[in-house]
Amino acid sequence: xxxxxxxxxxxxxxxxxALGVAPLAPVAHAGTDTVRPECPRxxxxxxxxxxxxxxxxxxxxxxxGNYDTADRPxxxxxxxxxxxxxxxxxxxxxRIFRNPLNQSSAHYVVRxxxxxxxxxxxxxxxxxQAGNWYLNTHSIGIEQEGVAAEGAxxxxxxMYRSTAKLVRHLAAEYDIPLDREHIIGHDAVxxxxxxxxxxxxxxxxxxxxxxxxxxxxxxxxxxxxxAGSELVTISPDFQNNKQAFRDCEKGVDLPxxxxxxxxxxxxxxxxSPLFSDPGLHPDGSxxxxxxxxxxxxxxxxxxxxxxxxxxxxxxxxxxxxxxxFRTPDGEGVTTPTAGYVVKPKAGRSEVPVYGVAYPDKADxxxxxxxxxxxxxxxxxxxxxxxxxGGGEAPTGYYYAPTIDSSKxxxxxxxxxxxxxxxxxxxxxIGFVKTSDVDVVRAR
Numbered sequence: 104x105x106x107x108x109x110x111x112x113x114x115x116x117x118x119x120x121a122l123g124v125a126p127l128a129p130v131a132h133a134g135t136d137t138v139r140p141e142c143p144r145x146x147x148x149x150x151x152x153x154x155x156x157x158x159x160x161x162x163x164x165x166x167x168g169n170y171d172t173a174d175r176p177x178x179x180x181x182x183x184x185x186x187x188x189x190x191x192x193x194x195x196x197x198r199i200f201r202n203p204l205n206q207s208s209a210h211y212v213v214r215x216x217x218x219x220x221x222x223x224x225x226x227x228x229x230x231x232q233a234g235n236w237y238l239n240t241h242s243i244g245i246e247q248e249g250v251a252a253e254g255a256x257x258x259x260x261x262m263y264r265s266t267a268k269l270v271r272h273l274a275a276e277y278d279i280p281l282d283r284e285h286i287i288g289h290d291a292v293x294x295x296x297x298x299x300x301x302x303x304x305x306x307x308x309x310x311x312x313x314x315x316x317x318x319x320x321x322x323x324x325x326x327x328x329x330a331g332s333e334l335v336t337i338s339p340d341f342q343n344n345k346q347a348f349r350d351c352e353k354g355v356d357l358p359x360x361x362x363x364x365x366x367x368x369x370x371x372x373x374x375s376p377l378f379s380d381p382g383l384h385p386d387g388s389x390x391x392x393x394x395x396x397x398x399x400x401x402x403x404x405x406x407x408x409x410x411x412x413x414x415x416x417x418x419x420x421x422x423x424x425x426x427x428f429r430t431p432d433g434e435g436v437t438t439p440t441a442g443y444v445v446k447p448k449a450g451r452s453e454v455p456v457y458g459v460a461y462p463d464k465a466d467x468x469x470x471x472x473x474x475x476x477x478x479x480x481x482x483x484x485x486x487x488x489x490x491x492g493g494g495e496a497p498t499g500y501y502y503a504p505t506i507d508s509s510k511x512x513x514x515x516x517x518x519x520x521x522x523x524x525x526x527x528x529x530x531x532i533g534f535v536k537t538s539d540v541d542v543v544r545a546r
Contacts, residue, residue, distance in 0.1 A: 140222040143272040146265060148211075153223040153230070154203035157506050164505035168203030171229040171503040171514070173240070178516040180497045181226070181277040183242035184270055185233050187289045188249040188257070188307040196246060197221065207231055209244040211269060215257045218265030226273070229501065233292045234303060236475075237459035240501040240516075243273055251308030252350045252394055254360055258311055267319035274320075281322050283313070283404050284494055284525045284532055290397050291405075293458035293531045297481050300382030303531070305395045309348060309364035312341045313404040324404065324438050332439035333409050334491060334545035335417075337401050339365055339436050344403075351393035363403035365436065366392070367426040371416035378426040380529060381481045397530040398422065406491040406527055408444055408545070420488045422529035423456075443493035444545045445484065445526050445535060452486050454540055455479035456526065456533040460496040462519025471512050473502050482528050484535065492526035493542035496534045 142148035159166040175181055189196045193214045200208045200223050208230045212221045224230040232244030247266060249257030270286060279285050288307050294300040314324055324338040346362040349355070367378035367390070377390035380398020384390065390399030401407060401421070410425050411418035417430040417437060430436045447454045457477040467474035484490060498519035508514045523534040524542060 148220040153200040153208040156203040167506040168206045169208040175227045185244045187246045193248045209246040212246045215248040218261030251306045255310040295458045309362045313363045317404045327441040328439040334440045335437040336440045338438045348394040364400040371427045408489045444489040445492045445540045446489040454484040456482045460523035460534045461500045466519045490526045494525045496523040496525045
């Protein structure tokens with residue numbers, strides 16, 4: 104299958120421009136069939152189906168849009184919810200998802216001004232939204248009307264309330280933990296390979312108020328462990344956490360404003376270089392204050408393991424290294440948290456981290472040549488390091504290369520024998536083999 108089928112709305116926007124696709128007719132929000140939206144009744148969602156249609160040569164069954172049929176959670180478990188922003192207005196988003204040439208979709212779209220929710224892909228099916236096929240097949244994607252670099256103006260109280268009601272409903276339906284290793288932004292979706300790291304998205308961005316959202320989910324930032332706990336939750340006050348980031352794509356400085364993001368440094372010194380994510384900066388160059396440089400910042404409600412403390416600063420383990428951020432007394436930047444952490448098993452000096460939890464080659468049938476296995480990312484967990492996590496990451500690969508199951512094994516979910524757990528390795532989650540690590544309660 105082509106890589107475009109995996110990427111989400113941003114590439115669809117590029118594709119629209121490249122192909123010169125004409126706008127579709129205005130969206131009829133009542134939908135075109137009798138499908139009942141999979142929403143809590145209080146939301147009053149409607150159904151507008153995304154395209155499921157072959158494009159191009161009729162003989163080429165691998166060219167189609169905009170999602171894959173499946174039978175989730177029977178075929179593959181749903182364990183993650185991914186929050187996006189659209190980068191265009193609500194109606195344009197619906198038109199993009201209804202055009203099969205765009206090869207992009209999400210299960211739901213939330214409107215800014217009133218929080219209205221439209222479902223476009225059934226939850227049993229696989230939307231092309233996350234830029235990671237493993238996450239696509241095990242997640243539900245929610246697009247929120249907004250532009251990440253334009254600050255919090257798109258993220259209205261109505262949007263927060265609707266998205267939270269929807270996420271609570273879906274989490275209960277599919278047994279998804281209400282934590283930041285399972286309720287993630289597109290900016291926390293891992294790449295599938297080292298080379299793909301730079302292409303990963305950073306929405307909904309530093310102006311989405313994660314503290315507010317988690318409180319609406321019933322998971323407010325409150326201490327659940329004694330002071331001095333090795334596990335903490337990042338909890339800066341959004342309005343008072345004024346940060347100045349740069350839109351490096353447009354070459355403009357963004358206004359100083361409230362943010363969920365906390366800059367990370369290499370030393371406990373505000374003049375020290377920003378943290379350099381090894382996937383984004385393989386040459387070792389310093390991190391930047393670009394809004395899109397997700398490796399140089401941690402976001403509210405993400406958890407981290409403390410690696411050191413000094414006056415006014417805290418160090419955490421981050422992407423296999425130490426990173427420092429300001430924690431002045433009385434500002435409540437961190438909250439002590441109870442939970443589980445992941446560390447290398449005794450005798451293991453270094454544990455690889457993956458962006459997928461695919462089966463090993465030996466787990467596929469001998470006559471099947473379409474399977475995938477994971478490759479290690481440029482992050483490792485070393486002896487003496489621990490990271491938040493430990494939740495189940497289903498091991499499996501969903502093979503769906505054509506629109507109508509015209510190939511052997513088409514639309515088949517292959518389970519693996521190796522088991523994985525999720526870790527918050529840095530700004531993005533990752534997956535480690537349970538045979539490599541111990542999952543223990545944080546001290």
